Amino acid sequence: MEKKLLLGDEAVALGALHAGLSGVYAYPGTPSTEITEFIQLHPLAKERKVHSRWCTNEKTAMEAALGMSFMGKRALVCMKHVGMNVCADPFVNSAMTGVNGGVVVLVADDPSMHSSQDEQDSRFYGKFAMIPTFEPSSQQEAYDMMEAAFDYSEQQCLPVLMRVTTRMAHSRAVVQVKDEARPENEMNYNAVAANWVLLPANARKRNDKVTAQQAQLEEDAANSKFNIGPSPVPSLVGRGGKCPLGIIASGIAYNYVQEALNSQLSTLNFQLLKISQYPLPKKLVRDLLNNCEKVMVVEEGQPFIEEQVRGVFESQNIQGRLTGELPRTGELTPDCVAAALNEELGVKNEESGINSQLSTLNSQLVVARPPQLCQGCGHRDVYAALNEVLKEYENPRVFGDIGCYTLGFLPPYRAIHSCVDMGASITMAKGASDAGQWPAVAIIGDSTFTHSGMTGLLDAVNEKANITVIISDNLTTAMTGGQDSAGTNKFEAICLGLGVEPEHLHVVVPLPKNMPEITRIIREEINYKGVSVIIPQRECIQTFKRKAKAKKQNPL
Amino acid sequence: MNNSILTPRPTREGKGGGSFKCDIILCGVGGQGILSIATIIGEAAMNENLYIKQAEVHGMSQRGGDVQSNLRISSNPIASDLISKGGADVIISMEPMEALRYLPYLNKEGWIITSSAPFINIPNYPDLEDIKAELAKLPHVIAIDIEQIAKDNQVPRSANVILLGAAQKAIGIEYDKIEAAIRRVFVRKGEAVVEANIKALALGKAAQK
Known part of the structure; x- marks a missing residue:
């Protein structure tokens, strides 16, 4: 066993490699990106030629992983939570096909939306797709779970969903790792067409089978080594009394509960049930409810367990995010968990270790420092030019998209009016144009365009929609740290192939000296009644600096 | 099975025997290099077989x-990845x-x-004199112009390590152990980089109270 200081994401990646992974398929998305990056750079992955190149989007990633599984090998799919919406179709149907080689779908949720547009909880996807779900509470558990998840996937012939959250993905801890990796699976032809061809007649049979499997999955969860408790409390044994408080803690929330309990109350009566494998093991929950007068559910994300435990009876004895003891939305903190537990256990805050030191310090001087586009970034020049031209029109609307350029909403540019999901800029501009809006401008990044913008552009071309599309191409997936972008050097060809007219397709270099040319082209294309595409193309200043530095250090 | 949750909260009893605990908040503006400070401290702590969460x-x-x-x-297992309010021993x-x-x-x-030098990239940055006054009200503050010291001493890219040197006593890990960690962290970048950072660490140490 070797000790390594690993990010949660890195523990997942190394766990997968050591479990005999043959391919990781992913599109970058905070906080999941580092998993694939770790595998890309790992010597074992290079030696074994593990697939690790970035995919165009999460749907292509999930499907490629299914193909690898079909041939008997182990595949990992990684994404951020909203990426799950993009790959929902193959994900949900992967329960119907089942798997041959093990498949683990890792989703990194982002409660409190540090880098996201919503705080959806991926455990719901696991439940409605009838796919077993793992949720580690420590980096060590994340590492250990990967092998367990691949084994379980092959044992049950189902994919396994592994859910982490920001604080797990982006927190480091010392992890004990194995010295030797399991070999990769050999390719085989065991996949049965009757399972994989989801014609209704086949799919119905699979649906019956997977539905019937759920009882077994729940029993496995009840016996899982990752689900711990509830254990009898010594002081209650033989008294027949009930424990005042039961606590259900899942995933990372388990750590906050431990932190709060560590700081106090060796004499207090409580029982703790840790949940890290789903379907929710009802037996364990019932045991806890039977032993305790009240139960508090502490979980990161939406009240997934809490709603199942409360049911429709609105029991007064179940507390958590729905009843206000814990905040209804946002990320949990050690403070809010400690406060809720102290309240229930009748511990005064000043008696508890944590809050005794509570600082009363505060400063009124501090002001917000929002993120902003880098100095020297080409998106800045694009927005400067666009704003300059749009001043000339009465009610212009600019539909934005997901990426660094979303920061164009903030001062000094205040340039975009929407940002919804990957690719929505083009299709929303088209819909607005259908409604009679002019000028309707879409601004989308290069990687976002190939992820989900191309199909929308085809819609617009087919209807000769009166929109102006700006593909702000910085030759990389910049927001997540500069990963390769699927369409680099292909954008003109893609647009022409989709039917954009050559005379209304322009490539420009967004630099201050080119302002007159760029503003002229934007103006002309807004005035053209039809689809125009303008591609301002200049490398991301961050990747440019990084390459220059690497070149200086290593001139060869 | 739940005994682990009943271990007493680790307390900070300083160096040499007993238990050790230090909770640190590292902060700054994106791109200033706070994570390399964390890497060095983490390396030193792991070498001492301490528990780490970052x-x-x-x-x-x-x-x-x-x-x-x-x-x-900490010398004891750490539960939460996040520091509680009022729980930090050091802000760097x-x-x-x-x-x-x-x-x-x-x-x-x-x-x-x-660092005493402001990074002004927002229009409503407060008056620097007010910030200095606010810091002066607190009992344990070391504020130094690390960028200037780095320039004056020909280690322009190691300003963050000067700050680490100034924080060494507050963190409570012995100086030699941090120095050794710097060697291990920067060894791949060559001897010149190692020496620059060790010099920066010493400059920071000299600024300690």
Whole structure:
């Protein structure tokens, strides 16, 4: 066993490699990106030629992983939570096909939306797709779970969903790792067409089978080594009394509960049930409810367990995010968990270790420092030019998209009016144009365009929609740290192939000296009644600096 | 099975025997290099067989916004990845206003080690004299112009390590052990980089109270 200081994401990646992974398929998305990056750079992955190149989007990633599984090998799919919406179709149907080689779908949720547009909880996807779900509470558990998840996937012939959250993905801890990796699976032809061809007649049979499997999955969860408790409390044994408080803690929330309990109350009566494998093991929950007068559910994300435990009876004895003891939305903190537990256990805050030191310090001087586009970034020049031209029109609307350029909403540019999901800029501009809006401008990044913008552009071309599309191409997936972008050097060809007219397709270099040319082209294309595409193309200043530095250090 | 949750909370009893605990908030503005400070401390702590948890911020907030990292080191197992309010022993900040942002997390006897030079990339940055006055009200503050010291001493790229040197006593890990960690962390970048950073660490140490 070797000790390594690993990010949660890195523990997942190394766990997968050591479990005999043959391919990781992913599109970058905070906080999941580092998993694939770790595998890309790992010597074992290079030696074994593990697939690790970035995919165009999460749907292509999930499907490629299914193909690898079909041939008997182990595949990992990684994404951020909203990426799950993009790959929902193959994900949900992967329960119907089942798997041959093990498949683990890792989703990194982002409660409190540090880098996201919503705080959806991926455990719901696991439940409605009838796919077993793992949720580690420590980096060590994340590492250990990967092998367990691949084994379980092959044992049950189902994919396994592994859910982490920001604080797990982006927190480091010392992890004990194995010295030797399991070999990769050999390719085989065991996949049965009757399972994989989801014609209704086949799919119905699979649906019956997977539905019937759920009882077994729940029993496995009840016996899982990752689900711990509830254990009898010594002081209650033989008294027949009930424990005042039961606590259900899942995933990372388990750590906050431990932190709060560590700081106090060796004499207090409580029982703790840790949940890290789903379907929710009802037996364990019932045991806890039977032993305790009240139960508090502490979980990161939406009240997934809490709603199942409360049911429709609105029991007064179940507390958590729905009843206000814990905040209804946002990320949990050690403070809010400690406060809720102290309240229930009748511990005064000043008696508890944590809050005794509570600082009363505060400063009124501090002001917000929002993120902003880098100095020297080409998106800045694009927005400067666009704003300059749009001043000339009465009610212009600019539909934005997901990426660094979303920061164009903030001062000094205040340039975009929407940002919804990957690719929505083009299709929303088209819909607005259908409604009679002019000028309707879409601004989308290069990687976002190939992820989900191309199909929308085809819609617009087919209807000769009166929109102006700006593909702000910085030759990389910049927001997540500069990963390769699927369409680099292909954008003109893609647009022409989709039917954009050559005379209304322009490539420009967004630099201050080119302002007159760029503003002229934007103006002309807004005035053209039809689809125009303008591609301002200049490398991301961050990747440019990084390459220059690497070149200086290593001139060869 | 739940016995682990009943272990007493680790307390800070200093060096040499007994238990050790130090909760550190590292902060600054995206791109200032707080994570390399964390890497060095983490390396030193791991070499001492201490438990470590370090929560980082990635993604959108790195673009010139405020960034922070929670670094927890202890001789006992650590549960939470995040530091509780009033729980931090040290705030290490690459920027003076950013140091004040995390005051609610600092315990009453905690230390602030901060760069004194403001990073102004917002229009409403407060008056620097007000920030200095606010810092002066606190009992344990070391505020030094690390960028200037780095330039004056020909180690322009090691300003963050000067700050680490100034924080060494507050963190409570022995100086030699941090120096050794710097050697291990920077060895791949060559001897010149190692020496520059060791010089920077010594410059910071000299600025300690």
